[in-house]
Amino acid sequence: MALQAAKRFMWMSAVLLAAGSAVAQYSVPAFKNPWTAEQMEILRSLSISSLPKLRPDPTNKYADNPRAADFGHRLFFDTRLSSNGKVACATCHEPERDFTDGKPLSVGVGVTTRNAPTVIGAAYNFWFFWDGRKDTLWSQALASIENPLEHNMTRDQIVEVIRKNSDLAQEYVAIFGKLPEAGDTDGINRAFANVGKAIAAYERHLLPGRAKFDRYVDALAAGREPAKADMLSLDESEGLRVFITDQQGRCLRCHNGPLFTNQHFHNIGVVDPEPHEREAGRIAGIEQARADEFNCTGKYSDAQPAQCSELQHARSKSPELMGAFKVPTLRNLPKTAPYMRIGNRRALEDVMWHYRTLPTARAGKSELVNFSITGTEFDQLEAFLRTLEGPIAAPAKYLRPPGK
Amino acid sequence: MRLRFPFRWRTERRAFLVGICVLASGAAIGAALPVAAQAQSSTRLTGKFVVVEIAGLRQPEQLNRMHGLDLRLRDRGGAPVEHADVSISGSRKYAPNELPTVPVITHLGGGAYRLEGLRFHMAGEWNLSLNIRMKETSESLSLDVVVK
Numbered sequence: 001m002a003l004q005a006a007k008r009f010m011w012m013s014a015v016l017l018a019a020g021s022a023v024a025q026y027s028v029p030a031f032k033n034p035w036t037a038e039q040m041e042i043l044r045s046l047s048i049s050s051l052p053k054l055r056p057d058p059t060n061k062y063a064d065n066p067r068a069a070d071f072g073h074r075l076f077f078d079t080r081l082s083s084n085g086k087v088a089c090a091t092c093h094e095p096e097r098d099f100t101d102g103k104p105l106s107v108g109v110g111v112t113t114r115n116a117p118t119v120i121g122a123a124y125n126f127w128f129f130w131d132g133r134k135d136t137l138w139s140q141a142l143a144s145i146e147n148p149l150e151h152n153m154t155r156d157q158i159v160e161v162i163r164k165n166s167d168l169a170q171e172y173v174a175i176f177g178k179l180p181e182a183g184d185t186d187g188i189n190r191a192f193a194n195v196g197k198a199i200a201a202y203e204r205h206l207l208p209g210r211a212k213f214d215r216y217v218d219a220l221a222a223g224r225e226p227a228k229a230d231m232l233s234l235d236e237s238e239g240l241r242v243f244i245t246d247q248q249g250r251c252l253r254c255h256n257g258p259l260f261t262n263q264h265f266h267n268i269g270v271v272d273p274e275p276h277e278r279e280a281g282r283i284a285g286i287e288q289a290r291a292d293e294f295n296c297t298g299k300y301s302d303a304q305p306a307q308c309s310e311l312q313h314a315r316s317k318s319p320e321l322m323g324a325f326k327v328p329t330l331r332n333l334p335k336t337a338p339y340m341r342i343g344n345r346r347a348l349e350d351v352m353w354h355y356r357t358l359p360t361a362r363a364g365k366s367e368l369v370n371f372s373i374t375g376t377e378f379d380q381l382e383a384f385l386r387t388l389e390g391p392i393a394a395p396a397k398y399l400r401p402p403g404k
Numbered sequence: 405m406r407l408r409f410p411f412r413w414r415t416e417r418r419a420f421l422v423g424i425c426v427l428a429s430g431a432a433i434g435a436a437l438p439v440a441a442q443a444q445s446s447t448r449l450t451g452k453f454v455v456v457e458i459a460g461l462r463q464p465e466q467l468n469r470m471h472g473l474d475l476r477l478r479d480r481g482g483a484p485v486e487h488a489d490v491s492i493s494g495s496r497k498y499a500p501n502e503l504p505t506v507p508v509i510t511h512l513g514g515g516a517y518r519l520e521g522l523r524f525h526m527a528g529e530w531n532l533s534l535n536i537r538m539k540e541t542s543e544s545l546s547l548d549v550v551v552k
Contacts, residue, residue, distance in 0.1 A: 041552070045467070246528070253501075253526045256467060262525040263468060264504045309470050313505040313521030320500060367500070 031225035034237070040220065042244045042252070047217040048210050048390070051258040054123055058303040059136045059296050060197045062175065063204060070402075071171045072202030075195060077401040078168075080161050081145060083152035084109055089141065089199065092116040092150075095399045098335040098392065099206065104343030108150035115343030117328055118336050120392055123204040126263045126310045130325045130341040131285030135311045136301065137203060138196035139294035145195075155192035156182070162195070189293070193300035205398050208259070208331045211390030213240075232387060239384025242377045249373060249381065260330035260388065267323040269359040269366030270340045278363035283321040286314050323364030331388045348385060352378045449545040454478065454485055454536055456545060464552040465524055475509070475517040477536065484515025489537040492519060497529040497548075524551040 035043060044050060062068035075081060076089040092106040093099040099119040101107075106116040114130060122128070128140035145151040145158060153161075162168045163179050172179060176194045180187025210218075212230055219226035226232075232240065242249045256262050265282035272279050289311065294300055296308035305312070315321065325341050339345040345354055356378060358368045373381070392399060447458040457476040477485035488511070494503040507521040524530060532547045 045552075253528075256527060262504075264525045309521055310505075313470075313507060313523075315502065315504055315506050318502050320502065 033220050035220065039241075039244060043217045043240075044221050045256070046213075046244075046258060046260065047221070048208060048214040048258050049218050049221075051124070051208075054204060054207070057123075057137065057200070057204070058307040059301040060138050060200055061302040062194070062197045062201050065175065065201055067171075068175050068198045068201040069205060069398075070202075071175055072198035072200065073398055074168070074171070074402045075199050076202055080165065080168075081151055081153060081158060081195075082109060083157075087151050089144065090401070093119045095392070098332045100336040102337070104338050104346075106150075108144075108147070109152040110149035112147070112149045113342070115338060115341055118332060119203050120206050120332060121208045121259050121329060122206070123200070124259055127265075127285075127289070127326060129285065131279075131281050131288075132265060132326055133285040133288035134292065134294075135289050135296050135308075136200070136294070138193065138200035139292065141196040141199040141203075142192060142294055145192075155188055158195055159188050159191050162191070190300055193294060196294070202398065205394045207393040208329075209391035209393035211331065211388050213384075213387040214390065216387070233383065235380045235383040236387050237384075238377065239380035239382065240387075242373060242381050243384055247372065248377075249371065251381075254327045255330050261327040263327070265321055265324035265326055267320065267325075267361050267364045267366050268354070268368050269361040270325065270342060270354075271344065271359055272342070272362050275362075278323070280322060280363060282324040282326075283316070283318075283364075286316040286321070289314070290316075319364065320367070321364075323361050323366075330385060332390065332392075333385055334389050348382045352382055447547065449534065449547060451536075451543045451545045453480060453538070453541050453543050454488075454545075455480065456534060456536075458547070461547075461549065464550040465530075467527055467551055468523060468525055470505070470521065470523045473519040473522060475519060475534075477515050477517060485536075485538060486513070486515065487511055487539075488517075490517055491535045492522070492532055493535070494524075494530055494532040494549075496526060497531050499526075499528075501526060503530075524549070527551050 033040070057063035076093075079086055079088045079091075081088065087108045091108065092101045092103075093116060094101055101116050104115060106112045106114060117130070122140075123137055125137070126132075126135070128134040128137065129143070134140045134143060142155075145153050146155065159179060160182075162172050169179065172191075172194070175198070176191070180191050182188075213232075215230040216226045216232055219230060243251045243255075246252065254262050254264070254266055265285075267281070289295055292298065296303050296311045297305050301308075333339075333348060337347055339348070339351050340354070345351045355368065355371060356373075356375075358366065358370065360366060447461050447463075449456040449458070455478045457478075459474040459476075460471065461473055475490070477488060477490070479485055490509040490511075492507050492509065495501060503523070504525045505521045505523045507519050509517050509519045511517055528551060530549045530551055532549055534545045534547065536543050536545070
């Protein structure tokens, strides 16, 4: 009996000792999460971990076809798809510049009127081009090919380039079937659409990776102290606070979600390239998208009409769409300068200046109003935005020209 | 001396495992509750002439989710309202921003209507206005929605 009591005492002692040491571990001064529960909810919504898996694209039945993606990769870097033989998609979307070109206005066959946005994460977009005149990733590529200032090619010429180059022709036929005869307008349109669908299949692999900001938020969300390298500095943290505080930065209104864009169009008074020009922006872009033969409901799309809800329900008549342009992602900003649709802001500091000076729109009315942000806080906002720079989550072979 | 486990392991293990299961179920139910509360989705709007039941609307609503709602229209006497011309508009409270989409509402019969194409692109407080034109009268009903 006494022996049994002694054994039980030893067991209990062991258990208490273990519990005591566990408590002691937790009594070390713990990291205190500086954000409230409500703020954490916002931060989690911005983390790349909240980005859902890319959904199938109903408009493109080749969207997730690996061979189409490889073919699209080849086309993306192929200068034969331009009238002067010098321009490829990669001319304005260079992998080493996070798929932009570093120029204020992109230069194809001629000088364009637009700054090249990044392709990283573009597969998540609802609309394409700054004015949203395209509603599918694949038809965006087609418009650039036919633009006289970009690739300057006709769809007939593109089909001929593929036909005359056996490396392209063999791949095309293996994926899409035989090439159309010259003069077969519908067949050529379909082949042209297939070229865009292959390029889109490639672009779907170019996704944003985890940035310092994501690692910081994910650690906090898991109840852990962020690793030293992921800890936001005081300036970065204050910038983040301004960013998510609606009464101060109001940034979240347009730059929300894990891609930091609400996928909509807003007028922020970016001055038009030519003083006499008054660009209509989205109010014209949506009409072009609706009339586009390569849109979601068109005959070259693989979607059923019911799958085209963005196009069918897009607002088109609102005065706020006059002079409004697409909200770009804020991820990977350091390598994607200059900024704004006309590249008139050379550095992030200049972007901050835009929001401090609130220029008047030439077309429509700017939505920007005075911000309750001090000069120091603007600097801190900029510091925070730099924490959104991350790697490109893509197979390594897709970040360089094919065969290199 | 060989230490022996002080409990009758075979019998008490069962109780231990049952306890763990009960705890796990409790945690699961606890975790599920907020979701269930958020998904609670029947809203009633009572007007002068018509009562509208809305199914599918979340409070708070999710940002940038394209979705549809089911509406059921009855008159104040409880009879289904058929062939009404129903439309919806919405804007952010205290701000000039309209809905990014133009939802379409179709009549299904039996007082039922289907709304398609609703999406909110900005967080905060929104006000939706349901405009109902019937044979002899018309009415607008207002609904506040919080978007997160």
